[in-house]
Amino acid sequence: ILTLLCFPGVPALAQTQIGGGACNSSSLNGTYSLTMTGRQISSGNFSTVFQANGSATFDGQNKVGFTMMANTSPGGVANPVSWSGTYSIQANCAGVANITTGDSTTLNLAVYNQGKAFLVTGLDATYSYTGGGGNQPTGCLASFLSGVYAFNGTGYTLSGTAVNGIGNATGLLQFDGQSGVTANFTLSAAGQTPSAITLTGTYSVSAACLGSATLTDSKSNSYTLTISITNSNKVSTLDFDLLLAQASKWMIAGSGHAIYGDRK
Numbered sequence: 001i002l003t004l005l006c007f008p009g010v011p012a013l014a015q016t017q018i019g020g021g022a023c024n025s026s027s028l029n030g031t032y033s034l035t036m037t038g039r040q041i042s043s044g045n046f047s048t049v050f051q052a053n054g055s056a057t058f059d060g061q062n063k064v065g066f067t068m069m070a071n072t073s074p075g076g077v078a079n080p081v082s083w084s085g086t087y088s089i090q091a092n093c094a095g096v097a098n099i100t101t102g103d104s105t106t107l108n109l110a111v112y113n114q115g116k117a118f119l120v121t122g123l124d125a126t127y128s129y130t131g132g133g134g135n136q137p138t139g140c141l142a143s144f145l146s147g148v149y150a151f152n153g154t155g156y157t158l159s160g161t162a163v164n165g166i167g168n169a170t171g172l173l174q175f176d177g178q179s180g181v182t183a184n185f186t187l188s189a190a191g192q193t194p195s196a197i198t199l200t201g202t203y204s205v206s207a208a209c210l211g212s213a214t215l216t217d218s219k220s221n222s223y224t225l226t227i228s229i230t231n232s233n234k235v236s237t238l239d240f241d242l243l244l245a246q247a248s249k250w251m252i253a254g255s256g257h258a259i260y261g262d263r264k
Helices: 002-006
Strands: 029-042 045-059 063-073 076-089 094-101 105-112 117-123 128-134 146-159 162-176 180-189 195-205 210-216 222-232 238-246 250-258
Touching: 029 063, 029 117, 029 222, 045 076, 045 128, 045 146, 045 162, 045 222, 045 238, 045 250, 063 094, 063 210, 063 238, 063 250, 076 105, 076 222, 076 238, 128 222, 146 238, 162 250, 180 210, 195 222
Parallel strands: none
Antiparallel strands: 029 045, 029 128, 045 063, 063 076, 076 094, 094 105, 105 117, 117 128, 146 162, 146 250, 162 180, 180 195, 195 210, 210 222, 222 238, 238 250
């Protein structure tokens, strides 16, 4: 009582509003790389999972579109996904995107690095999502991917269409700058002996800086690789988001980085 009498003007449970006043909807303007993951849990187990990468395009006013390739369980690998809707950004650099075409969901946005990147979370009737993106280069060519890249990723092991465990991979990707790609990596899955995997195949890169590859191992098993280039100075550095999967066996989402001195 004495404390209250001494400080009668102090409000209870006051909350400070954080964030500056530098942002608006024009803070997101142009094409950004995009990576998203989603999951649904039932009775303590993963019932459905989602991994995707691609591009997000904001018009600087209120329109947004997501173009992605997605691996899902159930659902399969390398599935095209297209969402569109509207967005708005508040002065404190937080905002929302209301997706109405291709899906029905409200996504939370947070803009950072002076509008060069963003974070996203949200949920729809199936998945709880998290992801983000950054300014994406334009006018990409297959020759942008040339040399050796280190990569890693995390994801799930599958039994048919069902998730039955977790798995991680780390290794190397080598691109010849034209259409050939080789992968050497170790796949580690809970309860299993780590396996060394070698894949070879062909790849392509679109002008929009999205790439894809079809690969096989020594037993002619098929694998898919999708790439969204996130950064490139076209000379010595290049980074990308990736999805790598073997249908009905496993799928991972991660990133790749040019090894110093190995990019042509």
